[in-house]
Amino acid sequence: MPDQPLLDVRDLRVSFRTRQGAVTAVDGLSFSVAPGEILGVVGESGSGKSVSMLAVLRLLTNPNVTVSGEVLFRGRDLLTLPDREMRAVRGREIAMVFQDPMTALTPVYTVGWQIAEQIRAHEPVSRREAHARAVQLLSDVGIPDAASRVNAYPHEFSGGMRQRAVIAMALSCGPSLLIADEPTTALDVTVQAQILDLMRQLNEGGSAVVLITHDMGVISQIADRVLVMYGGRAAEEGPRRAVFHGPRHPYTWGLLDSVPRVDGPRLRRLPTIAGVPVTPGSLPEGCAFAPRCRLRHERCEERPPLSVGDGDAAHRDACWLPSGGRAALRLTTTTAGEKDTDAEAAS
Structure with missing residues (x-):
């Protein structure tokens, strides 16, 4: 069907068996990619971006790895395909650029x-x-x-x-779907532009692209939709313009505020996200970002669903904050972050 997604990932979970017990790297991730769409996946190192895409292609073959959920590609569940059919899919229908x-x-x-x-x-x-x-x-x-x-x-x-x-x-x-894991990290800006042009050409030919990167500038140039990941979960998802111009999750605020701007006031020091990224072995039961969030409250002890707020129905986030007034809350947290970094610099 033309209105069906090319790739539809549902409740993907990836866990690793260790001496300390099972460690969850991807925890209930769901997303879709439409034909001819470019999906940008962003998040700090350790957020589960690469592991989730390796699981989609069934490249996590270690016996200590457990993968569950559904990965529907053109209606077929890749997690249940026979090995021979899966080998025919890799490289021909779905290709991956490794990190x-x-x-x-x-x-x-x-x-x-x-x-x-x-x-x-x-x-x-x-x-x-x-x-x-x-x-x-x-x-x-x-x-x-x-x-x-x-x-x-x-x-x-x-x-x-x-x-x-x-x-x-x-x-x-x-390929009909290209998964690119940090494809421009080791390249200078000239070659990076060439690679992005190649991906655009592939996309214009009808192929979909999943682009994993830390470079928010690259995402702003090429992506149609953005998926923000944290702690192996989806923190926010929506059209590129909605996520960049109206971010809803406090983690997305931190990612965007840490990017230097050429058209704004010159800051002595860029804002940073407090704390350190959560590790797969210490995921909280509630919101994964709560330990680092300045706006955490009692309800953050419960895991928030990825839900639609006010406005665009395609723009979803996993946060318990009230839908209204988040722009003002973002300004408050940004100002507080700048004061904290100034205090750290002075000390």
Whole structure:
């Protein structure tokens, strides 16, 4: 059906068995991605962004990992697909750009061979055709002299070039869904712009993109919707403009307030979020952000659902604060944060 999401994740839970007991890394995460949509996933390190996407592709194969929930891709639950069918989905229908390009490439094979292998694994093409496409893909992602560098080994590439090679491999089969985990972290701004342009081109061709990043500037440029994660849970979700111009969750306020602005007053010190990120082994029963929130109250002992507030029905957040007057509350917490950082600097 045309109105059905391409990817529909429902109540995804990922836990790791340790000597201290089960540790929950993703706790009841639900989200969807429509065909041709770009979803930006943001949050601090340890918020469960990468683990949740690895679980979607069934790449958490350690016997100490437990994954539950539903991951519906075009109506099929990926968590229950036979291994053979799942291998056909990976790379061809859903591709992933991994965060660490060094471990994503095999050191004993050339970069071009690995890209060509990806193509031939999913398409009936000759070695020569696959090699030619590998050269073109490397050229598209900004590798200079791609015709000769296609025969180089991963250790002969810089970190940024390895990242671009991994992106070329992910784009090689024109996937319907691209999951990009920090794809521009190791790149300079010029190459970053090239990579974002490539993702836009893929998106304009009808492919959906899930972009995981810490860079709020990248999200503001390319995303259609934003999913804010904290403690393995969804803290806020909504259209990009709604989240950036009318954020509702105190954690989202902190993320946005910590970004320097070129059009506002120059601050001596950027506001910061108090405390430290919650660890998977110490998730509270109630709101995961409550221990760091200046506005926490008694009801925060109960876990808030991801619900719609006033205004846009597509804009949801998981917070017990009253729907009205949150803009004023944000201003209050920002001012308090600036005073605290000034006091810390003075001491």
